[in-house]
Amino acid sequence: MMKKIYLLITLLYVPLALWSQHEEKSLLTTPNGWTKEVLGIPFGFAPQINYQGFEDIRFAKGWGNVESIEFWTYAFVWNINLYEKPDATFFTTNLQLYFDGLMTAVNKNNNVTVPKTKVLLQQKEEADERTFFSGSVTLYDAFKTQKQLTLQLVIESKYCSKTKTYLPVFRFSPQSFEHPVWKELYVVKLKENNCQPTQ
Numbered sequence: 001m002m003k004k005i006y007l008l009i010t011l012l013y014v015p016l017a018l019w020s021q022h023e024e025k026s027l028l029t030t031p032n033g034w035t036k037e038v039l040g041i042p043f044g045f046a047p048q049i050n051y052q053g054f055e056d057i058r059f060a061k062g063w064g065n066v067e068s069i070e071f072w073t074y075a076f077v078w079n080i081n082l083y084e085k086p087d088a089t090f091f092t093t094n095l096q097l098y099f100d101g102l103m104t105a106v107n108k109n110n111n112v113t114v115p116k117t118k119v120l121l122q123q124k125e126e127a128d129e130r131t132f133f134s135g136s137v138t139l140y141d142a143f144k145t146q147k148q149l150t151l152q153l154v155i156e157s158k159y160c161s162k163t164k165t166y167l168p169v170f171r172f173s174p175q176s177f178e179h180p181v182w183k184e185l186y187v188v189k190l191k192e193n194n195c196q197p198t199q
Contacts, residue, residue: 025054027077027167031187033061041080046101049094053080058188060181066144072151073173073181075188082166086157088133091168092119099139106142114140115148121155129159137172152177154185160195167195 025038037057042049057076062068099117107114121135133155141149151172158167171185 025056025079027056027079027190028058028075028169028188029191030058031060031184034188035059035061035063041078043098043101045105046097048097048101051078051080051082053078055079060184064144069175069179069181070184071144071174072141072149073175073185075169075171075185077167077169077190079167080165082168083164084166085131085159086166086168088121088123091133091155092121095119095137095170099137103140103142107140108142109146112146114142119153121153129161131157133157134177149174158190162195165195 026036030036035058037059039055039057041051041053041055043055055076055078058074060068060070060073062070063072063074065071096117096119100114103114103117117140118138119135121133124132124134126132133153135153136150137153138148138150141147151174154171154177156169156171158169159165160167167190169188169190171182171188173179173181173185175181
């Protein structure tokens with residue numbers, strides 16, 4: 001099932017160009033059975049996100065199964081030339097661009113105008129060169145349900161002194177923060193010595 005989803009993503013993104021695979025790049029640990037995809041940045045589907053680097057994505061086993069408690073449960077990190085400390089406005093703006101572009105690219109129903117993504121986000125705490133945010137993303141699920149879907153969201157932004165950049169890790173699930181699936185999501189974390197050049 002996941003291979004079919006990846007093939008679909010690939011077929012949709014290739015005509016958009018300007019993105020590339022970086023399969024040798026790996027910044028995140030992963031629970032058993034999770035799968036991986038790596039995309040180049042800037043994204044072909046969201047060129048307004050004007051940074052250079054790559055996105056390391058990890059999908060829960062049930063990501064593409066609407067009957068699974070892991071449906072739409074996944075995480076990714078942006079390794080980009082992000083030198084200024086990101087705040088809630090940065091993440092809100094760029095997540096809207098990201099999901100609006102992605103869902104418009106995936107949508108194949110010409111009778112549907114993809115609704116704009118809504119992001120609600122607030123900073124929670126700072127500790128050990130990490131800043132945490134939490135909130136929600138309401139997006140149009142062009143992949144599976146063709147309906148609007150609200151995902152709970154936690155962002156962990158880490159400063160890398162080696163590269164003088166910030167590494168934001170995004171974790172998503174439609175399940176509430178109290179749901180056990182979030183224990184799995186927190187297994188997805190930055191590896192040791194995770195600061196890598198963006199190119």
